[in-house]
Amino acid sequence: MRSIVWFRHNLRLSDNPPLYQAVREGPALPVYIWDPSLDTLPDGARKWWLAGSLRALNGEFISHGLALVLLRGPSEEILFRLARDLKVGAVHAAPGRTPEERSLDLRVARILSGAGISFRTESSDYLVPPEFVPEGRSGPWKIFAHFWRSCRSRLPPDLPLPAPERIVKVPGPQGERLGDWGWDPPAPDWAHTMRRLWRPGESAAHERLGAFVAEDLAGYGRRRDFPAEAATSKLSPHLAQGEISPRQIWWKVSESEAPEKDREKFLEELGWREFSAHLLWHHPEMRESPLRRSFLDYPWKTGGGEFELWKRGMTGFPLVDAGMRELRQTGSMPNRVRMVAASFLVKNLGISWRSGAAWFADNLVDYDPASNFASWQWVAGCGTDAAPFFRVFNPVLQGERYDPRGEYVRRFVPELARVPDRFVHRPWMISGGSENKSEDFSSSYPDPIVELATSRNKALQAFRRLSTPG
DNA sequence: TTTTGAGTTGTTCGA
DNA sequence: GTCGAACAACTCAAA
Numbered sequence: 001m002r003s004i005v006w007f008r009h010n011l012r013l014s015d016n017p018p019l020y021q022a023v024r025e026g027p028a029l030p031v032y033i034w035d036p037s038l039d040t041l042p043d044g045a046r047k048w049w050l051a052g053s054l055r056a057l058n059g060e061f062i063s064h065g066l067a068l069v070l071l072r073g074p075s076e077e078i079l080f081r082l083a084r085d086l087k088v089g090a091v092h093a094a095p096g097r098t099p100e101e102r103s104l105d106l107r108v109a110r111i112l113s114g115a116g117i118s119f120r121t122e123s124s125d126y127l128v129p130p131e132f133v134p135e136g137r138s139g140p141w142k143i144f145a146h147f148w149r150s151c152r153s154r155l156p157p158d159l160p161l162p163a164p165e166r167i168v169k170v171p172g173p174q175g176e177r178l179g180d181w182g183w184d185p186p187a188p189d190w191a192h193t194m195r196r197l198w199r200p201g202e203s204a205a206h207e208r209l210g211a212f213v214a215e216d217l218a219g220y221g222r223r224r225d226f227p228a229e230a231a232t233s234k235l236s237p238h239l240a241q242g243e244i245s246p247r248q249i250w251w252k253v254s255e256s257e258a259p260e261k262d263r264e265k266f267l268e269e270l271g272w273r274e275f276s277a278h279l280l281w282h283h284p285e286m287r288e289s290p291l292r293r294s295f296l297d298y299p300w301k302t303g304g305g306e307f308e309l310w311k312r313g314m315t316g317f318p319l320v321d322a323g324m325r326e327l328r329q330t331g332s333m334p335n336r337v338r339m340v341a342a343s344f345l346v347k348n349l350g351i352s353w354r355s356g357a358a359w360f361a362d363n364l365v366d367y368d369p370a371s372n373f374a375s376w377q378w379v380a381g382c383g384t385d386a387a388p389f390f391r392v393f394n395p396v397l398q399g400e401r402y403d404p405r406g407e408y409v410r411r412f413v414p415e416l417a418r419v420p421d422r423f424v425h426r427p428w429m430i431s432g433g434s435e436n437k438s439e440d441f442s443s444s445y446p447d448p449i450v451e452l453a454t455s456r457n458k459a460l461q462a463f464r465r466l467s468t469p470g
Numbered sequence: 471t472t473t474t475g476a477g478t479t480g481t482t483c484g485a
Numbered sequence: 486g487t488c489g490a491a492c493a494a495c496t497c498a499a500a
Contacts, residue, residue, distance in 0.1 A: 143496090
């Protein structure tokens with residue numbers, strides 16, 4: 001049977017059940033659709049990555065003697081016309097991940113079945129299907145530890161599927177050119193940095209995984225927290241576009257010789273990805289409203305000026321600023337720095353997690369609609385399994401603990417290059433009144449825009465009022 | 471049904 | 486300088 005393989009967030013040939021199934025049953029046509037109605041984000045870092053990922057996927061197909069057909073417009077209409085014109089019997093795809101994509105799936109299934117074409121969805125995008133709730137449980141999970149324990153009892157996952165060896169093609173339309181989609185980065189410098197740091201695509205994803213497991217998995221549990229060490233896996237953008245599947249990662253990590261503690265810690269990070277997907281599936285409103293309803297009344301500031309300074313990395317707190325500048329330059333940030341920068345926005349500046357989440361969504365190469373909002377709610381304290389209200393990160397202490405020599409901070413905040421280590425996370429204390437700061441080390445670096453202790457106490461007070469109304 | 475223990479990642483204060 | 490306790494109260498999950 002001839003079929004269309006509709007690629008979505010599974011831009012890979014190996015361990016790709018829709019592709020695998022389609023190719024087993026007969027000739028196939030691989031298609032990617034850019035559906036602007038589903039794509040509300042600006043053409044930022046994520047688009048740059050996606051373009052690279054599509055080019056890489058197309059390259060893989062060319063080596064099989066066919067090409068990825070790029071189309072633009074409303075997905076269901078495009079699929080319907082194409083399927084009818086090419087007289088295919090089925091459309092294969094991975095199921096949608098967001099509420100919008102899932103309702104699209106229903107429309108696609110309906111319109112195709114009207115023409116006698118079947119719509120078949122199958123997924124290896126998660127270790128455990130996001131919607132899954134164990135027998136006997138009344139609702140979705142709320143606490144990560146319990147969720148993950150339950151998942152673990154259903155693992156290991158199946159072995160990954162191989163990439164198809166030979167694909168028989170369905171002759172199809174020419175499709176559009178990626179260069180015409182206007183996804184190319186606006187600023188050349190920015191693109192240059194991105195190209196130097198990242199390589200999108202399936203083969204790069206596997207190389208990255210191999211390098212991580214060989215070099216950084218042993219010691220991961222401890223070293224992941226030190227941003228200067230760059231010991232995190234950096235797999236998240238590859239996962240976000242589905243260039244690699246979680247079970248491919250699972251097996252590679254499980255078979256490694258690294259200490260069990262480190263392997264477990266890393267697999268747990270995959271678990272957080274699963275947990276976030278579970279939460280978004282069962283709480284489709286999670287991207288806009290707090291999972292803890294009491295937070296609906298939280299008195300967030302809608303501060304314009306301070307929010308701008310946070311975005312530009314000009315808050316006067318080196319660890320926060322380094323992270324925010326790294327985000328702009330590279331589309332990413334190490335996990336611990338994300339927490340500190342997010343905590344600072346929400347708890348010290350009192351600005352809503354929704355503003356922060358929107359900025360991250362626009363700027364992260366690894367933006368994932370489930371993980372992004374689940375993590376922001378966690379930091380803000382309004383998630384289901386949120387941090388205790390009193391857990392407020394202190395960017396100075398975090399900096400001194402996890403970047404003691406200021407190596408990371410100096411990399412992204414060049415104004416601090418010559419500041420002595422002991423002041424690198426508190427540069428406002430340098431001059432001590434005697435010297436003229438302007439001819440000192442950090443002349444152009446801003447003074448702190450808030451007082452940490454005061455703003456912290458204000459946040460704690462506001463949280464206290466939420467739990468004891470009146 | 472009731473009870474009990476636990477819940478990713480922290481900071482501060484006082485001994 | 487180091488260490489342990491305090492920081493709210495609540496909700497969830499399992500026994």
